Amino acid sequence: MAEQNQQILLVSRPKGTPKMEDFSFENISMPEPKNGQVLLKTLYLSVDPYMRGRMSDAKSYVAPFELHKPLNGGIVAEVVESRSSELEEGDIVIGNLDWARYQVADDAALRKIDPSVAPISTNLGILGMPGLTAYFGLLDIGKPQPGETVVVSGAAGAVGSAVGQIAKIKGTRVVGIAGTDEKVNYLKNELGFDEVINYKTCGNIKEALEKACPDGIDVYFENVGGEISDAVFTMLNKYARIPLCGQISLYNEENPDKGPRIQGYILKSSAILQGFIVSNYAEHFAEGAQELGKWVQEGKLKYEENIVEGFDHTIDAFLGLFTGANLGKQLVKVADPSK
Template structure:
């Protein structure tokens, strides 16, 4: 192990869509873990859309990063120094770390991974935070019933792709919105979605919904916002449930856009709209992780990762989320 390592920090707060100029690549001493912590050599690093909010100088559900602060995210890595009875040197674990070659993790919030179930990157996707978000967001917030029509925006992403598969396991008809013909084919051919819409190939989302969800939408899992959500709201069925998980269409907006006023439609449909933060379900993370791992092991849940090589490419991987470069979970392999 070297004495120094490389890491990414926030160089300045972006205006609108971030650029590489908003990130700074530095060399600094390898950190030393304190009692109850472990030092890991980072193998894989997660980049996620919610991180855009942490670049703003405003309070939200995730604490904003300070300018000059090392960027944080989920990691998978090998323990190289342990000050915890929970882990030994050589263990491969996942937890919340930093965009860096070495990261200190709080042992209490770190888990060992089982590579017999899936390769390490899956623990940043279907078997990690996105998978748990899909699990609780659909089953607890969406509350699906057999025969329901479930519509998922951002369906080919890390969360949406798991949502759709869990909905199928619960006997639902599933429709996904995605941004390319390749993604649409993956959803329907590989993941078992009943239908999918390439939103970049049409500007009439209402008509597209009429074709694929003629009886209306019972559950809407929203990862995107914008015109797709406007269209889905106009097609909600009686007693529909809407889980608002993400709004990536608006994350780079400098002002709050005013779209069509949709709240009156909730009156007639008696629909329920609820925001979703996976951290609210933290006491039950073990339940979700166990079930997701079982589905993966039995082949009932398919996962996919888009892997970008090299820590130096981490900002590019993050920026690619906003142009839809990824299919499944976007992951950085720190050392190719």
């Protein structure tokens, strides 16, 4: 316990793209667990696009981060001291925890992980929030049917790459949209997407979509918003379904985004546009995680992790989400497990 403890605070609400100065690393003392609590050492920390929304104080689906308090999110940690009857030293757990090297938490707020199933980091990725987001958004809202065309934007991200593979498992034609040739190659050659459009080099995105989707679009898994979406909305088939998961292209916009109103397209195609957040499905997480784990073990569902080493680089890793640099789930590795 001689190690130094440290946490990351939000010190100002970002305007536009967050900057380093919006955050502060603070040295703090090592906390002591009380009865029913454990002391945790952070092993892996998840950075996610939705956190940008929590940095603003606008009303949203999750409460905003508080100023001058530690940021928080999904974290895999090791129990290093236990005053809980449920958990013991050496256990690996997951929870929504502070961005700190060490912290105490109530045992009830943690879920124990079985490290023998898959690498523990996957509980923040393909078997965790991003995998479950893909699973429930695509299957519950998108309802893909064999032979249909599924388009997914942000296709190389942690959610998007799972969406495309699950859509393939369900027998659909899958068209991804991504922003680098490396991602395009990965999605086509490694993950078996039928077509992938590089929106940065394809020229006219609508023409590229029309070529890639000769039978129109039945399901659009929406991660990005903006002009890519505008093009997709013009191509919806009757009864199209649009799971609306994110709008990453717009999170750093200071003013409300303007564009073609989409209602006309939704109306003409009797389509469904449905926003969601994975916690809407909390009651069904166990079922989803089991199915995802089965597909991973069968080799039907692959995943990439982009791991930045070191707590010091947490903010770099977060900011990287908005530059289109990441392939797969973005994680920060803070420490190795003790054993």
